[in-house]
Structure formats: structure tokens, C-alpha cells
Amino acid sequence: SWTPLEHSPSPCILADSREISSGPGVISCLRAVHGLRVQVCSLGTSDYIVSNRLAVDRVFQSELQSPGNRNKLSQRLQRLQGVFERICVIVETDRVRPGETSRFFQRTQHYDGVLSALVQAGIKILFSSCQEETAAMLKELALLEHRKDAAIQAPTEPEGHRRDILNFYLSIPNLSYGAALNLCHSFGSITAVAN
């Protein structure tokens, strides 16, 4: 049966704690403008987790421009691929600092190469011009995953003993934060999971 979205709880997005400093506009916009639940936690692997299967990384356009960053980026994305079924990269235009005139973006061959490699690897790419736009994209992605029944449904803030159990699950390689939350939520104990 079709149930209107308004009736189901609004989708939840997990944000990595580093994003508080590097993308405060994204998080506050998600909460204030789009009314989403944003849980800040130490994800380690990706910047955002939008559903049980989709991780989103936010990268600056300038990071794709220089060959020096390639190793870092590829290691990060390879690790993500071990954990998530789907990966999306949001390429954000670099901020223009006060007193600086808009920098001229010179498209490099390296940049095109990185984009081609991402496409070939099946990684979804979105382009954003600012943090507010990035927030809007995260919201769209979350709604889309919600419609596909992949939204994060488990409570995102386990407390006390459950917190310890969550940390235990998080230490299992290739298990995402969302999956660990689901294990916490669905099973009574670690013994139940092990059996």
C-alpha cells in the first residue's frame, strides 16, 4: 500500500564528525532548511551515510585537479567500496575566501582522467556549487533511498551498554556504521549474531 512520505519518519543522515568543521553549512542546512535528522558520529570511512547501502563523500573541485591527491582519494574510495554497495561523490566548487576574486577554473587533463575513472568504477558523481546545494543533494539522495526502502531505520543513538556493543560491531572490518547500527537494533546480543 502506498503511504505518503509525511507519515513515515523523515530520513536520517549520518555525518562524520570532521564535517562539523569542514562543512558546517551542509549540516546546518540539512537540519534547518530540509528538516532532516542528522546524526554526527565518527564514521571514519565516508563523510556521509545516506542509507543502509549508500555512502557519500564530499570533495572539492580543486582536490580533483592536482595529481598529488589521487592516491589519497583512490585509497579512500577503494575502502568505501569494500563497505558500501553504492558510492556517490559530490564535487563541490571551492569556496571563494573573502577578499579573493573568483578563481578561474582551469580544467586539467588530470581532472578529466579522474572523472573518467570514477565513471568507469560505477561511482555516482554530482556537482555542487556550494554547501547549501550539497545539502539539497544529500536530501534528494536520502529521499530517493527512502523511497527504495533502504533508509536507515535503526535508532542512531544507542546508549550505555548498547553503545559498547556498537563499538564492538564497528571493529569488524568492512562493516559500515549503518550495518553496525542495524545489528545492534535487530539482535538482542552479540551471541545472537554469532549464532
Added chain:
Amino acid sequence: PVTAGSIVVPYGHVIGNEKWRGSEVAQRLQGKVRLIFEDGLGLVDFHLSNRTCILLISEVDLVAGDEFKRRLVRFRNASSLRGIVIVEKTQISDQYYSGVQKFVVLELGMVLLPVANQGEASQLIVQLVSFCVREQSRERGVNPFLRKQRAQLAEPAVLQAVQHIPGVGKTKALLLLQHFGSIHRLCNASISELEQVVGQTVAQQIYTF
């Protein structure tokens, strides 16, 4: 003509739609890739390989209205090829970009890449072709973003996990694993079995956990 089916692209070649003959994109591609023009490609602008093709959307298309959307939907319905949409994102067409992106990437599930002009489009196509060629030649390991399957040693990870049990540090974790061998057996151990390895208090802590 709604042709959107696959065609055979010779190795390392690009097949371009006849309508692009003499265009800036085509001129810039020539010399960098082996470009052949063909009639009747229908919706597709360039075929990069047997399974990847490009649909170009110009600044003019964007400003003109929704015709390009109908074209993409027709392509999506008629073809199983991987379609890469390259869109001309200029100062004029910038305002339409986010809407187009939502439509192409989120609704149609296709790839969308912005370029500033035809020159950039040709540069991008050259790079895409080089990746298509590598893919065909099975040099998949070359792609820095494709995960290489490698076996991970489980032991260090298990050791790490066991240390998350309250009261258990590195030494006790090692002892417990030596004794029980796996997390599965550790979970099903009774208090008395645990007591043989660690003290009474810790055994109780592990059991409760």
C-alpha cells in the same frame, strides 16, 4: 529515428554522429582519437565502445526547453548502453544545471558531466575513450578507483574486536582467542569456562556483555 541500439565500435575508435562533422568537438578530437562518422546513430552523438556512448547537450538545448529531456528518456527506454551525458554548463545555462542534474542522475540514473565549452567536451571525451580502451583490454587494475580484491587477514581484526569487550585488553584478548579460537565459541562460553582463562570479575563482565 530513435536508433539507440549498440553498434560495433572498432578497438580504440570513436564513432561520431554525422551531424557533428566539421564541428569544434570533432575537429579537436581528430588526431587524438580515431574518429569515424556514421549516419543514423539517432539519439547518440558518439559511441566510445560497444557499451558506452555519449549524448551531448548544448547550452542552446538547455535554454530551448525540455526537448533534451524527451531525448534522454527515449534513449534510456530504448537502449541498454551506458549513456554518459555531457552538458555545456556556461554562465547562461548554469541556472538550469541543478535541475538537469536531478533529472539525469537521480531520476534516470545516468552519468552527467558538465563542461564549459566544446573544447572541454573533446578533452573529456579523449580521457573517457582512454578508459574505455583500458576496460576492453581488461587492464581493469589500472583504474585507481576500482577495488582490488585482496584477502584480508582476519586475525588482527578479531583481536581488535575482542578488545572492545569491557575489561579485556590486548593480553586478555590474546589469551581468550588462544583458548576459544573464535568469537563464535567465545560468545557461547559459560562463566566457568571463562574463569579458567581470566579472573572471576572479568569472566562475569564478558559473560554479561
